[in-house]
Amino acid sequence: MGKYKKYILYSLYLITFVTMVVVAYTTSKYRPESVLVLFTDLSWLGNWPKWLDLPLMPFLNEGFDKLIKEYGMFFEGINNFLLGLYTDMKNFMVGLPWPILMISVIVLCYFVSGRNIGTTIMVAFCVFFLGFLSPRYWDKCIMTTCIVVIGMLLCLVIGIPVGILMARNKKVRNAILPILDLMQTIPSFCYLIPGILLFGLGAVPAIFAIFVYAVPPLIRLTDLGIRLVDKEVVEAAEAFGANKKQKLWGVQLPLALPNIMQGINQCTMMALAMVVIASMIGTRGIGDEVLLGLQQLNVGMATEAGIAIVLLAIIFDRITQSYGEKIQARTHIKKNIKL
Amino acid sequence: MSKIEIKNVYKIFGDQPSKVLPMVKDGATKEEILEKTGHTVGLDDVSLSIEEGETFVCMGLSGSGKSTLIRHINRLIDPTSGEVSVEGTNVMDLDQKQLIEFRRHKMSMVFQRFGLFPHKTVLENVGYGLEIQGQKPEERNKTAMEKIESVGLNGFEHQYPNQLSGGMQQRVGLARALATNTDIMLMDEAFSALDPLIRSDMQKQLIDLQSELKKTIVFITHDLDESLRLGDHIGILNGGRLVQVGTPVEIIMNPADDYVKAFVKDVNRAKVLKAKVIMSSVNEANGVDKSNLIKINEDQFIDEFLPKVVCTNANCEVVDKNGNIKGYITNKELQSSLTKS
Ligand SMILES: Nc1ncnc2c1ncn2[C@@H]1O[C@H](COP(=O)(O)OP(=O)(O)OP(=O)(O)O)[C@@H](O)[C@H]1O
Ligand SMILES: [Mg+2]
Numbered sequence: 001m002g003k004y005k006k007y008i009l010y011s012l013y014l015i016t017f018v019t020m021v022v023v024a025y026t027t028s029k030y031r032p033e034s035v036l037v038l039f040t041d042l043s044w045l046g047n048w049p050k051w052l053d054l055p056l057m058p059f060l061n062e063g064f065d066k067l068i069k070e071y072g073m074f075f076e077g078i079n080n081f082l083l084g085l086y087t088d089m090k091n092f093m094v095g096l097p098w099p100i101l102m103i104s105v106i107v108l109c110y111f112v113s114g115r116n117i118g119t120t121i122m123v124a125f126c127v128f129f130l131g132f133l134s135p136r137y138w139d140k141c142i143m144t145t146c147i148v149v150i151g152m153l154l155c156l157v158i159g160i161p162v163g164i165l166m167a168r169n170k171k172v173r174n175a176i177l178p179i180l181d182l183m184q185t186i187p188s189f190c191y192l193i194p195g196i197l198l199f200g201l202g203a204v205p206a207i208f209a210i211f212v213y214a215v216p217p218l219i220r221l222t223d224l225g226i227r228l229v230d231k232e233v234v235e236a237a238e239a240f241g242a243n244k245k246q247k248l249w250g251v252q253l254p255l256a257l258p259n260i261m262q263g264i265n266q267c268t269m270m271a272l273a274m275v276v277i278a279s280m281i282g283t284r285g286i287g288d289e290v291l292l293g294l295q296q297l298n299v300g301m302a303t304e305a306g307i308a309i310v311l312l313a314i315i316f317d318r319i320t321q322s323y324g325e326k327i328q329a330r331t332h333i334k335k336n337i338k339l
Numbered sequence: 340m341s342k343i344e345i346k347n348v349y350k351i352f353g354d355q356p357s358k359v360l361p362m363v364k365d366g367a368t369k370e371e372i373l374e375k376t377g378h379t380v381g382l383d384d385v386s387l388s389i390e391e392g393e394t395f396v397c398m399g400l401s402g403s404g405k406s407t408l409i410r411h412i413n414r415l416i417d418p419t420s421g422e423v424s425v426e427g428t429n430v431m432d433l434d435q436k437q438l439i440e441f442r443r444h445k446m447s448m449v450f451q452r453f454g455l456f457p458h459k460t461v462l463e464n465v466g467y468g469l470e471i472q473g474q475k476p477e478e479r480n481k482t483a484m485e486k487i488e489s490v491g492l493n494g495f496e497h498q499y500p501n502q503l504s505g506g507m508q509q510r511v512g513l514a515r516a517l518a519t520n521t522d523i524m525l526m527d528e529a530f531s532a533l534d535p536l537i538r539s540d541m542q543k544q545l546i547d548l549q550s551e552l553k554k555t556i557v558f559i560t561h562d563l564d565e566s567l568r569l570g571d572h573i574g575i576l577n578g579g580r581l582v583q584v585g586t587p588v589e590i591i592m593n594p595a596d597d598y599v600k601a602f603v604k605d606v607n608r609a610k611v612l613k614a615k616v617i618m619s620s621v622n623e624a625n626g627v628d629k630s631n632l633i634k635i636n637e638d639q640f641i642d643e644f645l646p647k648v649v650c651t652n653a654n655c656e657v658v659d660k661n662g663n664i665k666g667y668i669t670n671k672e673l674q675s676s677l678t679k680s
Binding site: 230232233235236237238239240241242243246251254255 | 410413415435439440442443444446448450451452453454456457458467468471472515519525
């Protein structure tokens with residue numbers, strides 16, 4: 001029986017392929033008058049024939065138009081929500097006097113890193129240098145930060161539950177893994193366009209792009225982290241009668257946390273990279289400056305903005321990373337703690 | 340009704356166990372199955388019953404399926420075919436909720452590789468079963484502290500498992516299983532990481548606990564002396580098959596095959612066999628020289644009376660508690676029972 005299954009599958013592939021070729025042929029404008037011509041005139045074997053062309057583009061465009069027509073309200077709802085969130089957050093932070101904002105970031109870093117003075121000083125320097133490089137950068141960095149943070153929150157809210165589901169159920173994992181591969185291999189410019197069409201120009205398509213680009217590693221690492229938890233430890237929880245919820249919150253998530261934090265860290269870095277690219281579709285932020293420098297062939301300007309992005313990246317990285325380390329220290333206490 | 344009953348249980352690990360099952364049922368060995376199908380036979384037609392209040396010891400070489408067997412009892416593993424019943428209920432019939440209740444209140448388990456929660460302190464680890472049962476922290480910490488003391492780990496209750504040595508971790512696992520005070524205890528090599536002193540101490544504790552509380556214990560070990568000391572019955576697994584079940588004496592006196600023989604060959608029989616096991620009964624013992632007799636109790640081990648026999652060169656008269664003569668032991672009996680076959 002297993003043998004035949006394989007052949008059935010193969011013939012299905014074949015049928016799909018043949019149908020696609022036939023559809024391509026029959027819908028093509030360039031097809032010859034009759035199929036017989038193909039056998040008499042063999043010139044089509046030389047160059048790729050124009051009629052052998054899968055009509056994917058018109059198909060996708062049509063589908064997309066229909067999507068917008070039917071679910072326009074839905075996307076507008078999302079758009080309004082995210083835009084509102086972004087605007088409020090940005091206005092609030094831009095409205096704050098800069099020293100207060102700077103001190104808040106430093107204090108946040110100090111506590112999040114488990115009172116690590118070294119990290120805090122480093123982050124403090126980076127924050128100061130953002131404005132110090134060019135006063136214009138301060139507000140632009142705030143915009144970029146807001147977009148990254150909102151994108152990140154979206155990733156967390158969706159990515160972690162999906163990762164948990166994947167770890168729990170093999171079928172779900174097999175279904176989602178190819179989607180993640182797709183999300184990661186499609187060049188980001190390709191989904192910037194639907195982003196624009198769905199959400200218009202500005203911050204929201206950037207958030208959308210961040211989500212598509214940055215959520216896969218978080219999902220993967222959540223899934224991996226949970227599955228890497230020692231099987232016998234999970235069995236122990238089961239043997240004492242832990243239900244699914246107790247197992248997840250009491251054992252699996254705490255033990256997967258170092259991996260999940262690693263995922264969040266990666267996610268942040270990718271989000272930042274994306275938001276710079278997104279400046280090409282009119283997202284305001286520090287990426288603008290690079291683009292501007294590029295357009296004016298102003299090396300100094302582009303480099304200065306580049307440095308600002310690096311500083312921003314360091315701030316994000318240090319804060320998320322050191323938080324992860326702190327958690328790790330709590331859950332996997334080293335044998336020789338300092339006395 | 341037995342406390343735990345295992346009937347014709349097969350367990351096959353792999354992608355399509357049900358397809359391989361007929362081959363196993365036809366008698367193919369573990370090696371053949373692995374070579375032909377890539378599936379691993381965990382258990383092959385295992386049937387046994389464990390009575391209430393007894394300690395059942397399971398022995399066998401590495402990979403023979405001991406851990407797999409014990410995991411069937413609390414259904415951490417589902418059998419490919421066969422039936423496991425505990426107190427008359429088939430564990431496969433339990434739904435999710437009943438299974439959870441069953442695991443919370445009926446049995447506890449000690450794991451071979453400890454299975455401690457690395458993010459919880461010793462105290463939290465030991466109290467875990469009680470926490471899951473829904474006990475208040477003060478209450479469960481009190482019980483947990485008692486158990487920690489009983490395994491000799493007081494002072495370490497606020498440490499994390501990876502701050503402890505292997506043997507100490509094993510004792511935490513032991514305390515965790517004791518804390519829920521369940522009827523049935525599943526102990527997968529529960530003493531294997533302990534040093535000889537603590538080990539013998541733990542064995543003694545377990546025996547004392549048993550004589551007091553009469554729990555049903557399934558105990559896995561590699562150590563024959565341990566199994567003889569603890570077990571009321573011993574089951575020996577080879578390649579997933581149960582080759583022999585019996586009392587310690589039966590196993591030693593009548594090993595079922597070469598595999599079991601190899602297991603028992605190094606055992607110190609004088610420490611295991613009792614007088615009543617080796618004696619010839621009164622009516623069989625014709626022509627025993629009764630001029631030089633020493634009296635021994637029927638429950639004495641050979642090594643308890645052997646020195647006296649050697650010194651006085653006497654024959655033994657075996658008596659029960661009330662002084663009734665049950666049988667005789669001469670050099671002949673001693674020789675046949677102490678010689679390794
Ligand atoms: N989850 C699993 N997947 C596949 N095979 C398994 C699995 N668990 C156990 N096995 C196989 O089942 C057999 C029995 O394993 P088990 O762990 O029960 O051995 P054991 O008797 O406990 O050995 P040890 O004394 O080393 O602990 C082994 O051949 C092992 O390869
Ligand atoms: Mg084992």
